[in-house]
Amino acid sequence: MIKQSKDFWILKQNKLIPSEALAWESLFTQGSGYLQIRGSLEERLENSPQNIEYVRKTTNVSAEKFIDQSTRWGCYIPGIYSPHPVFNNEITNLPFPLGIDLYISGERLDPLNSTIAEFSRELNLKTALLKRNMIWKCKTGAVLNIKWRRIVHALVKKLILQEVVIVPDKDIEIEVVAGIDGDVRTNGYNHFTRVECQASSTGCLCVVETDGGNRVEIASIMSGDGWKGEANGKSAKQIKKIKLKAGEQLVLEKRSALSCDRDIDVLSASEVLDRYKDISFEKLLTGHIEEWEKRWEKSDIEIKGDKKSQLNVRVSIYHLLRSYVDDDRVSICSKGYSSDAYWGRFFWDTEMYIMPFFLYTDPAKAKNLMNFRINTLPAARENARMYGYAGARYPWEADSNGKENCPDYLWQFRDHQIHISGDVIYGFLHYAYASGDYSYLKEDAAEAIIEICRYWMDRIDNVNGKSVLLAVTGPDEYNPLKNNNSFTNQIVIHSLKAGASIGKEAGVSNKEIAEWEKTAENIPILRRPDGMILQFAEFESLAEPDFVNYWKDRNKPYAESIDEERIYRNKSSKQPDVLMMMWLFMNEFSGEEIKKAWDYYEPYCTHDSSLSPGIHGLIATRLGLKKEAWKYWEKTSDFDFNIENGKTSSGVHIGCLASIWQFVVFGFAGVKTAMESEILTMNPLLPEKWEQVSFPLIWKGQRVKVTINHKKIFVENMSDGNLKVNICGREYIIAAQKSVGHIMQII
């Protein structure tokens, strides 16, 4: 195989442009799972105070304009949620531990105000190491060459390491101020009921108590001695003045750590710093890199012939890897903990978009994600009760308690986008089928499945002899409160069948099982007279969207160009709905039905949701639509890397990033999911531009490496047993540690 240049691992920012700074900060988010931190600069930016109090608009987040800032600090421990009076529980932005301010003769380095001759930052995706190089022309005339390095340690998960190396061209005295800033807000709101800061020559400590009832400790220490401690009610600092000769190199290291009262590993922040104090930066970095290498080994996708795609794929995988939390009391939030814009909430994105990546590369992690749903079953029961229902109803937006947190002004989603409970069951089954851990359904997940079925039975209405789901918002949020949405009906049918199949062993009565089976049969999937599946009962009576007049600038989301009131009465969609159903239930529909739905619904889709283009791409590959597939590939894989459009300012879209992985594996490589096929089956549609793609997979516990180019499909069975595969319709049995090369037929 051709060696890739190491550049394909480097995400690089070459300039600090205020309007793009937030997007880079999101993309440079680092995380250990335990701890997540946006890639903010070490320096405070004068134009972006972090303690402004404001109320976010009670509006759809997708259409919201955030306050205009060049940096938005974000330091999170997944699971630390605090109540907001309007928006409900939100992941809490913790005191900022990264700050290192530099002064020369009273001039503070502020990269947006100072004279900066050179600026670049790069994130090495392979090592998760963030570097910055800068040349600062001080007002005194001195020119400083400064380099930073930063990691959030992959193994010592509470630990952040920063290094700064300064070389002046003249003799200077530099003042360094480094510490912890506790004067921060979450979405403009102050969640701290107590902030206590201490500083001494040996380090800083900041303890906060939140209105969510948590206690968080943040500690930091600077390398070397001679520091002076200074603390006030909001912040703690270590300060030192250092004389440097021209050309002399100053190396400073800052270490910080976080801990909280919900930790499983009970080492406090101070104890963490203390425990590792004698281990050097380089040694700690080595351990960190080794851990990241292991992760990449399980999941890297190598693409030959398309540098851009290669980089985008790796950025996606990087964010998936760093946002995973090894703690089934939480899941991966929809911004992958790269911002508080979506309040750190868990959506259906987990089951339908994010989980499959882990499921086919590191299934124990997928299990952890699904266990979160099992752990929050009591809250789902409470949620059903809140609405007056039996059983369990998973919330549209869960916090770590699994409770509904979608604010009530978005009631069209909170109350009506009920498919989430069916998505959870789909996730359970997908996990079990792909991992081969079938007992998971009958044991771990059984109660949740049964309770969801009981909710469905209570939610279903009987109208004119049919079992119907009324006033439902499907995945396409531009068409809320519709009757018999096909997606929802299909996922309910699937739920009830799943419940019926595992119910008996779990003690459900025959009578109840029979009712589930009967009801599943009686739920309609509505079709037009010509057989085309309807998105919902009223679809054909809606108006045609007038994209020509109401969506002139296609670089902006449709919803920014038109009022929601108008959107709600035409056929435009935010994301796939019928096509999403078809993607999830490929075997239920013929190619002809799918093509018909594609031709009809695809032109109506605005892709205002980042979850949209990836699914369209998957359908296009399955339909063999090469050109469309490539168009959607560009849309999907560029979504978070199109820095200028500002979408990434408020965090990366982890569901979209996960759909990039699905696009390559299930789409271009044409691997059928375990929901579609019992054995590993693939039928690639490699983009012409790509010379080759290769990736590892785990199929029902067997490790596999797949390599596809335009001539050959090469499958290595890296497991200790035989592996049955189906490549382009031909079945192979690959012996343990052997491989097979399938020659592509040129049609």
Next chain:
Amino acid sequence: MIKQSKDFWILKQNKLIPSEALAWESLFTQGSGYLQIRGSLEERLENSPQNIEYVRKTTNVSAEKFIDQSTRWGCYIPGIYSPHPVFNNEITNLPFPLGIDLYISGERLDPLNSTIAEFSRELNLKTALLKRNMIWKCKTGAVLNIKWRRIVHALVKKLILQEVVIVPDKDIEIEVVAGIDGDVRTNGYNHFTRVECQASSTGCLCVVETDGGNRVEIASIMSGDGWKGEANGKSAKQIKKIKLKAGEQLVLEKRSALSCDRDIDVLSASEVLDRYKDISFEKLLTGHIEEWEKRWEKSDIEIKGDKKSQLNVRVSIYHLLRSYVDDDRVSICSKGYSSDAYWGRFFWDTEMYIMPFFLYTDPAKAKNLMNFRINTLPAARENARMYGYAGARYPWEADSNGKENCPDYLWQFRDHQIHISGDVIYGFLHYAYASGDYSYLKEDAAEAIIEICRYWMDRIDNVNGKSVLLAVTGPDEYNPLKNNNSFTNQIVIHSLKAGASIGKEAGVSNKEIAEWEKTAENIPILRRPDGMILQFAEFESLAEPDFVNYWKDRNKPYAESIDEERIYRNKSSKQPDVLMMMWLFMNEFSGEEIKKAWDYYEPYCTHDSSLSPGIHGLIATRLGLKKEAWKYWEKTSDFDFNIENGKTSSGVHIGCLASIWQFVVFGFAGVKTAMESEILTMNPLLPEKWEQVSFPLIWKGQRVKVTINHKKIFVENMSDGNLKVNICGREYIIAAQKSVGHIMQII
């Protein structure tokens, strides 16, 4: 005619029960139009501080639970609105001018904590004078007999007069503390950017500046001398210790006044007090009573044989009279300025419920109410632009600027309850037809009518050849976002026809008029195969409501017993929709059609809206359903007087109160509205319990007095011209100042 006992003018509270106190406070609201003030006690209540800050729930107001208090001060100048970050502009609760605290040896009179031997309050509806009698048993052993009187002056509209008369049974020293309390909130929010208080021996002054940019001055003076002034940043007080012998009578008078920077009459609060300082309480009271007598002469309804109905009708009329503001820069808000619960906003209630009372009793006031819509046409245009439409779109909830203030979390109403613009046109026509002021349509209102038609044309979609209104919320708010709601379609047809009829003279092109006419013809009113009119396209596919299981306590609103999500998918309604349309367009439907609709829709209606029972009653009287009409009469006329159920705590429902008047005149008396009939036409259905009902009317400028009993209908033409009337199908011409007596046929 039999003389009514004067008791039928007295609304009396016999006991101070904490859970009922707020409702009485609402019912005892006094107002001059310029100024409105809830009937709070003079004393501060220890359990109900008025400076608590909180955020109201972002939920439907009907289902909201307010904070638990025994008093909720409310002092408003219509037009003073201030911006709330979540709820938009709200009428601003101004500093409380009524406070008079009494101390005996350090014990403060607090009617909920002190020992009270007797307590009663009564509002004389005829004179708008509020009285209180109380016996306070002080801890010292002294017993004080205390009487209060209070008016908000009907002519000196900025002036409030209070009198307190104290007689002790023992020698006492009483300390009196009276002044202005500026430490108040509106819905838990502080709108004051500046509060400045001064006090001296001669009076108190409080000036506030609001975040809405207004400046309000409140002044107060106590009668007599020897007062000591005391002010802090939030309040101003006059304090005096007075020695009283046993049996000696102390008479104190407090006068206060308000003024603001949007006044037309520019006299400041202090100037008002100064101007009237030498005129006695009794003399001012006389002028006030004379003004109220004039009002009652125009509008009183006398009912013989049913004391309860008589009192309820008069309370309704009292609130309508006092809430009217002689200033067409504002209208009558949906709580009639008796609370800030609905933020002082103007809804369709004005045109459809409130305005007719004025229209047929004092048409100049009705014109003023309609002029408010004309004056706010620029805002309605802006509102159309906001949604991307041509023309003018009146807001669902207007403030005095006429801008949309419905908060965005209630988008299903704000964005989709578009019938309001058609209701405004209906109001214009109703005003013109009933008053005979036909030029109003072609001159004053023409531009608004035309602009609304242009909005409709842009809002209408063309689907399958029909002109349709999609995603509409009709009057029944329990069924939002429906297609082809009959009410909305009908009101749009009516709008377009009105526009077409006045358009040409106003310079609209023939082409545009032709389009309006063509479109009006092409808007469907959907019917079932059996001819029954559908509320909207999807109605028949909804679930049947399960009232038995989900609405067990019928004393509570349906919406408090069931989740909104479930409401939104069944046929239950909040208020009449098809029946409301039929009420407004009586001539468009046959009796058979109306009866069919009644039989079908009436059982689905929950009457959760206070606007509901009155319309049902009107339809019942028109259908000759005596028993149902009486049931709805009790429901309507009791709505705000059913103190125990708490609905009136957050203010009276002025639309419902106005529907009481409509029920009597258009329902029981069977007077056809001017939208139904060119000449005065009546066909009564007098309740059996009522011996007689009589009321004045103005029909196209002619004053009429109608008296109906079970034998005779007596119509007096009090005007100077002939009056043509139709009584029970028989036409009469009544000469000027003459009358006619129509003998009822016993069927």
